[in-house]
Amino acid sequence: MISLLWSITIVSLLATLIISVYGIVAKPNLVKKLIALTIFGDTANVLVVLLGYRVIYPVKPPILPELSKRALGEFVKTAVDPLPQALVITAVVIGMAVNILIAFAVIQIYRIYGTLDVREVGKTLPELLRREEA
Amino acid sequence: MKRLTGLLTILIITLGVAIYLAQNIIPPENLHPLGEYYLENSYFGEHSAKSPEVVTSILWDYRGVDTLFETAVFFLAIIGSLTIFRLNREQSEEAKQGEPKPQLPEPVVVVTKLTVAMILAVSASIALHGQLTPGGGFQGGSALAVAPLLVIAAYTKYALEKNGLDKTRAIIIRSIGLLGIALTALTPLLVSGYIMQNQPIFPGEALGVPLGGSLVLYNLFEYLAVGAGFTAVFLLLSIPEEKFKKFLGVRR
Amino acid sequence: MRGVVATALLAFITYIIFTGSLTPYDLVTGVIVGVAIGLLVGRFLVENDAKALNPVRWAWGLVYFLWYFLVAEVKAHADVMRRIITGDIEPGIVKVPLKVKSEYARTLVANSITNTPGTVVVDVDEDYLYVNWINVTTDEPEEAKKEICEEFEKYAERIFE
């Protein structure tokens, strides 16, 4: 039963990844592409955190409950793996940085072209260039 | 109806694959050896970071250089965003002209004032206890940036600028934070020859709680830097659209 | 220097409760953070220091908090839950006169009204609150006030005026 739940969790996360890749590729609207990209990044992060999880009953966060050597043995037996969590914090920050940059670029594209549809943007660009020459 | 069919197909395929895989998957019950090493050493042991919060000690000590460059990436992204919205001197002067008059009803404005004070306290608590409880510089800084955002929403950005927090100041505070991080990382190099070494130059314990050596300093500077960086971004984003269209020469 | 002490106190209490411990480290950093916040935003929050630091007003605030949660909220929640099931509604925006004049008292009344389900403040001007009411029984401002916010205003007067 537990392994069924575990595999449902992992497979549904993988399915979310695939759907968000579809969103990035197929949607013409830049904001929708950005939303799909955010979903992709967050799902990948959740997947990495899951790698460090332990399926045992009293499972604890990786913070020492009290500062004594006596508590350490119990702590190592029940705490989850801290390494994936630390890596995910790095990934979250970088994902946020990328999102800020893309959001600014999208806003600027909207201001200049007046549309968010990539097909329209592709059509308007040659016109703008020609107007510069003339 | 077409959408529903697609969704149902995805659901059924996912469930099928999950049931098929469930026969072979064993949920993990043990730690990886590296994780166990960090758990044992973060406070006790020879390679100690002197912090009971294992995630923070990995983040700023065991894999500190990693985080240093991650911070660099984050601030490069903010610099990139500022460059995309680059204004020259007259334009940025013009962007500051405006009436600092609240647009919303009185209760909203008063609540904003109270909430800003409380959020500042909460964010400082998150950042300064990063070595003890979950949280840290980045999380605290993100919470800090909510305060100027609320002020912008309730009072307009001109009120923020009239009271002394404009884009230049925000960038200066951000630079102070970055400089602090760099200095904290480089100080051990002068004394013992390691980069980002947090013991024993910085105090491991003070005022009754473990400080985690340099961890508290890193968290504090990251807090300032992230909060101010986001504030600069919000100030740029809140310039009215008409002004930007005028600067860019867009007629639509 | 107006308002620094009161705001610093608010920030310090928030900090200590959020941290949830009382080691010397928390106290020292809490005082530093509190004073910094007081200096930064204090002048916008408080207009009269003596009023903000008066313990009688804080005690009335506590009494109000308890009364509000145990009586007003329960009554309003039960009423709107009944309306959700029966669908018995008659919405409208009514005008409610407001006696209190200070900024915080008006905000307390307005927020109390909005926080009880069934009434949402839409706009505030000098003398009136405009309240979106789920079941309008009267269009007389004075009578509407009796049903919506008389109790709130009494407490607001004691706390903030």
Place this chain on the structure above:
Amino acid sequence: MNILFLLGAILVTIGGICDLFGAIGLLKFPNFYVRLHAATIGTIGGAAIPLFGVALLALGTNIPHKHAIAGASLITGIITLLAAPAGATALAYAAHKTNAVEWKPKIDHLKEARK
């Protein structure tokens, strides 16, 4: 099983019931202004009260850092109490100012005052 734990559990349960009613109300009510009342049930009864309940629950158990958990949920609850009405007021004000919602109120004093 102590009294704090029991009280907290009751508050969290009340929160669940309020959330259910709020959701039903959001679906059932006809227009934006009436739905706001259902949303109030969701934010006060369904978010602030369970947060206070979580604070009591944490105080009633014996987990490490229980005061930090209780304090954080208490402060979050208070900020919710402050911010939720401000958000509702701002939404209603914006909707009324832009005339975005079509509805037939019994009376509308604000519209008369704006004229």
